[in-house]
Amino acid sequence: MTYTRLGKVLIVDDDKGNREDTGQFLESEGFDVLMATGGPEALTHFTDGISVIITDLVMPGMDGMDVLHAARDEAPHVQVILVTGQGSEHAAVVALKSGAFHYVTKPVNPGELANLVRQACEKHRMASEIAALHDQLHAKYGFSNIIGTSEPMRRVFERIRMVADVRSTVLIEGETGTGKELVARALHHSGPRRKKPLIAINCAALPEALVESELFGHQKGAFTGAVERRTGKFQAADGGTLLIDEIGDMPLELQSKLLRALETGSITPIGGNKEISLDVRIVASTNRNLQDFVADGKFREDLFYRLNVVNIHLPPLRERVDDIPLLVRAFVDELAAENNRPVKDVSPAALVQLKTFDWPGNVRQLRNVLESVIVTATREIIEAEDLPEPIRQTSARHAARSFVNPGMTLEEMERDAIRLALARAGGNRTDASIALGISVRTLQRKIKEYVLE
Numbered sequence: 001m002t003y004t005r006l007g008k009v010l011i012v013d014d015d016k017g018n019r020e021d022t023g024q025f026l027e028s029e030g031f032d033v034l035m036a037t038g039g040p041e042a043l044t045h046f047t048d049g050i051s052v053i054i055t056d057l058v059m060p061g062m063d064g065m066d067v068l069h070a071a072r073d074e075a076p077h078v079q080v081i082l083v084t085g086q087g088s089e090h091a092a093v094v095a096l097k098s099g100a101f102h103y104v105t106k107p108v109n110p111g112e113l114a115n116l117v118r119q120a121c122e123k124h125r126m127a128s129e130i131a132a133l134h135d136q137l138h139a140k141y142g143f144s145n146i147i148g149t150s151e152p153m154r155r156v157f158e159r160i161r162m163v164a165d166v167r168s169t170v171l172i173e174g175e176t177g178t179g180k181e182l183v184a185r186a187l188h189h190s191g192p193r194r195k196k197p198l199i200a201i202n203c204a205a206l207p208e209a210l211v212e213s214e215l216f217g218h219q220k221g222a223f224t225g226a227v228e229r230r231t232g233k234f235q236a237a238d239g240g241t242l243l244i245d246e247i248g249d250m251p252l253e254l255q256s257k258l259l260r261a262l263e264t265g266s267i268t269p270i271g272g273n274k275e276i277s278l279d280v281r282i283v284a285s286t287n288r289n290l291q292d293f294v295a296d297g298k299f300r301e302d303l304f305y306r307l308n309v310v311n312i313h314l315p316p317l318r319e320r321v322d323d324i325p326l327l328v329r330a331f332v333d334e335l336a337a338e339n340n341r342p343v344k345d346v347s348p349a350a351l352v353q354l355k356t357f358d359w360p361g362n363v364r365q366l367r368n369v370l371e372s373v374i375v376t377a378t379r380e381i382i383e384a385e386d387l388p389e390p391i392r393q394t395s396a397r398h399a400a401r402s403f404v405n406p407g408m409t410l411e412e413m414e415r416d417a418i419r420l421a422l423a424r425a426g427g428n429r430t431d432a433s434i435a436l437g438i439s440v441r442t443l444q445r446k447i448k449e450y451v452l453e
Contacts, residue, residue: 007121008032012042012055012067013083022054022108029114031121039067046075051124052101052117057084057091065095072099077127079120083108130333146182147330148323152315156183163310164190169262171307172285174314177364180285181245183312187283188241196240201233204246212254213270215244216261222271234267234278241281247307248288248299255300262306282307317359317366324355327363331370332382343377349384349431352424357391384431392434415450418443422452 009031013019016037023033034050036042039062042053053071057064068080079101084092092103101120104113146153163170164187172180181200188198201214217232233242244250250258261267262282266275284307293299317324328346336343346354359365373386384392417436425431433443446452 006030007051008049009052009117010034010045010050012036014038014059025110038062042067043070050078052120053078053080055082057082068095068098068100077124079124081116146179146186147326148320150320150322152320156312159312160186165192167281168309169282169307170310172312175316175362176287177362178314178316179363180314184243184283193240197237198241199233199237200243200245202245204249208251216267217269219269219271234280237280238278241283244284246286247284248286248290248293255303259303259306317362321355325351327366331367335371335374339375341374341377342380343374343382344380346382349425349428350382350387353384353387353391385434418446419452
């Protein structure tokens with residue numbers, strides 16, 4: 001009879017009898033077994049695809065704790081089980097705090113050990129899969145931490161690749177929360193300036209009177225309160241990239257000075273009389289329509305054209321709904337680990353509701369919603385009922401709009417709404433009732449009334 005081996009186990013013990021007896025038993029239980037006479041030999045097997053290490057605690061030279069620490073550094077997903085003698089419970093507790101999967105005391109119960117090894121193999125498998133998915137998200141789907149496979153995002157990625165190596169100014173347009181700063185960072189880190197500074201200034205976050213000083217710097221005594229010389233963002237970004245965020249909020253009188261800096265490649269600090277030549281690539285971003293600002297006289301037309309040499313438009317999340325599952329997967333992994341919470345995934349019904357919502361705050365809002373849900377979670381799967389009420393209500397309204405046709409009676413609309421909600425919830429009546437905004441009892445009565453069992 002052929003069967004799949006359960007996992008590869010490394011047994012580390014300087015006692016030959018114990019080592020071989022344990023190995024023979026685990027092989028009979030369906031595990032692949034490797035053996036090492038001590039810590040130094042164990043290190044040579046860390047790259048052999050092992051899932052679990054069973055190591056004696058007390059060994060000459062390199063002991064079991066040394067093996068544990070080496071495994072944490074070199075093979076972090078490998079699970080370590082320590083074998084301790086009677087009276088070594090304190091050492092075992094220290095080992096658990098150091099990242100050991102578990103420990104067993106001598107004399108070892110073979111059945112108990114085999115059960116622990118099975119659990120450890122499963123934990124290794126899950127940890128490896130999560131790590132692989134994380135790598136896949138950022139290698140296949142990501143671009144410098146920007147996640148997406150939708151056609152609009154592919155166009156963004158292609159645009160970044162095309163202009164990362166050039167010096168031309170770039171204007172990034174998009175609604176709040178779409179990831180404009182991430183695109184600016186991708187442009188910087190994908191180009192030849194990656195080893196030089198990326199400096200950012202947010203025009204909307206500063207009082208108008210400070211924007212000029214922040215950009216160009218000032219000399220001591222240039223104005224009241226200028227008690228010392230200050231280097232501006234332009235000089236700080238010399239050789240690298242300057243991101244001018246929310247440039248639509250830049251004061252009109254300052255725009256002419258920025259235009260001159262772009263055209264001449266030099267600046268003059270406030271209160272100074274000497275121009276300073278700089279090598280800075282300018283990337284500007286805005287959530288406003290600058291062309292409308294130009295038409296209204298709120299933004300200089302010549303500056304707009306000088307900035308808009310290369311334009312990158314970031315789509316809102318509602319126009320890239322297909323990216324939501326990838327974003328959710330990445331945020332769940334990141335936020336659960338960051339906040340030490342048990343959440344591993346979202347249910348299909350919850351994902352439907354997340355995809356239905358319009359997300360006026362875009363990716364930033366999605367992340368914030370998930371963080372709020374995750375930090376209060378007590379279970380591994382986020383259900384539809386865990387989501388904020390506005391998202392659930394929007395999903396219910398969307399479900400109602402999706403099948404209403406002229407000439408339908410109210411009863412027909414209600415019947416189809418219930419049928420659709422049940423289908424989207426995979427038959428889960430609790431999730432369907434949440435999507436519809438009614439109680440489970442009312443839903444059950446309606447199912448019976450419309451013969452939808």
